[in-house]
Amino acid sequence: MIYVLYTIVFVICVYTGRHYWFTLNRLFGFQRHPYVDIDTADWPPVTVLVAAHNEEKVIANILDALMTVKYPTDRMLVIPVNDRSTDRTREIIDKFVEDFPHRIQPFHREGGKGGKAAALKDAMQLVTTEVILIFDADYIPGAGLIKQLVSPFFDLEVGGVMGRVVPLNAGTNLLTRLLDLERSGGYQVDQQARMNLRLVPQHGGTVAGVRLSALREIGGWNENSLTEDTDLTYRLLLNGWKTVYQNRSECYEEVPEVWPVRIKQIMRWAKGHNQAMMTYGLSLLLGKHRATLRERIDGTLLLGVYAMAPVTLVGWALALGVFYQGVAPLHGVIALLSLTAYAALGNLAAFFEIAAAARLDGTRKRISLLPFLILGFAVSIFSVSRAAFSQVSDLVTGAEFHWDKTERFRKVL
């Protein structure tokens, strides 16, 4: 038991060190934004896929925004991927098609397997361009975003591109404010640090792009994946393609405003991520492919982030068990010093990261909400653990995953 506990503590320390490494890199390291200055070019034709399943509250906003972006209109085709919607989504899309017949080509999907990846896979029959951008329907791209997301594809090593998402409804309530801080840390520090350090920036599946030839090479969208973005990141990496992160390619999104929706969302992410870990973990770390050593290590750690929640819970249980059994872990003094050191530094790693992100974003007072993040973390750790345990039981019982769409909160237009 004690050795399992040592292993868990070691892994937690590795993740703690990773948090610090990323944060310090963002604060003091060399920042990579290699493609952001490409403002003049022979812009390639691009297809913008907008994934939409019952999106009547938001679909008009994104189509409106896409019709006003600064990109040659004869080189950009928007395909709203209406995935079996039962609300007014189809009606709204068709109205836009009437207004912009040559710029929007709808894909109305009536049946087939559920989930975003399956819908995107079916929509690929309409795609002919080398560059594909993907947005979820609740996003609102700015005028320059399409060019910014297309520009990395001038680099033939790039298979995927990821932009930054920024919560639009950040100020609604405590949950949205906490998610705003979490997103800030995740993108402003985590993703950009991975970009800086040439590690594995993660494809997010929205405000993102993929190269058609790379997608074909890796076998297209994986409709069996719960998180097609994570799945895509790893298949690209294993096939010698890079995913790059563009921190200045920002786009507004809508974050969940109620806890049950948030819990459902994070459970789906956890299941999808764990699914990718089981599928690609071993081959990434030890397999024969073109990923560098640092990409292998970072990619493996990234795959394990959602597994850390149940691991931490097990660690707590073991620590209690060890205590009540009266076992002294290692030498008492060393244990005490380690505990003190971890309490002083380790527990603060994630908070330090988010505080640094808030500083980099130039925000001031929202940082005072930092103590409330304990609440967010507590909810996350139990939700993610629940997802992991249910995933294990699904494996045993043979139950299938099912895809839960995130509820929207914007008012219907």
Place this chain on the structure above:
Amino acid sequence: MSPYLAVAALILMVSVMLMLPLIPAFVELHRKSDAQPLKVVQQNAGEIRYFATSFREYIKELEPVLRRCVADAITATGTLPDGEEYVALGLANEPLVLALQQRDATRPVLMAVGTDLIVPPEATFSRDIYARGQFIGGEKNNYRAILGEANVHLGASSHVMRWVHAVGEFTADAGCRLNGRISSDSLIRLHARCSFLRLNAPRIETGSAASDGDAISPNLIFPTSVGSASSERFLHDGDFEVQAGHVIRGNVVIRGNLYVRSGARISGSVKSAKDMVLEDGVSVEGSLISARKMRIGPNCAAHGPVVAERELTIAAGARCGTLEHPTTVSAPRIEVEEGVVVFGTLWAREHGGVVASQ
């Protein structure tokens, strides 16, 4: 004190101490003083002419005054609605020139000029300048910003702090320091020892660039059906060398240093994960991307975007982009020899400089 009261007091005290760090959090949650979504650039797409366009809008207030000044050949002064002081000049006339004859004279007001303007040397203009005619600046002047509706010429060793936009040609004599954005709707020409950050024009020349006829155009080498549209790539781990005079039809991705020897031609795009060196007369139809340093040799031609993540040097006679297909050349530090032509954008994040050709 009763034991119950003591325990209650202890619990209360501990609770208060635990809650103390949360007070700012509760205050912020209640007041929502920093609850707006982060500002995302939604409309201004990083357009280099953004300041110039905004200033042109702003200066419209002065149009009637300026017209009167030109018609009557007079100078007028006043204050704009936002409190900005201005001087409107009908002619580049004696009073202005005389007033600035003293060395280190400073003009702390916005200047709008209805006709051609010749500015004497060693003057500082701490507010923006609008010139409807030609603008010819003397040596060692300091400018905040200039909008010229015709040509703009800066004398040697002048300094621009924010931006310049010329509808006509923009020329900077030797030793100018051009901070911020410099744009022209026709041509930018920089002479030796000029430094720059961000330039955009249909044609950017350093020194006295050779005419287009002297350079190899990538358009002439490969049929247009071949090129960066094809996404097949040659991927190589480690250093790689393209032999002199070789022709590669396709894209090249090298995860090491890349050396492209004299006269080689590549019909696709090129990427190197480390340094990239292009020797004399190399031509590339697609983009050139280096994750570290890049050197573009004499008389090279690149059609697509050129990006170096650390440093870029471009030798005399090189051409980037074409008039029909403008492109971007970007790196944190760029050194360009005299005799280079870039069509589109030349953007040095940290420092760009023009050096005499060797």
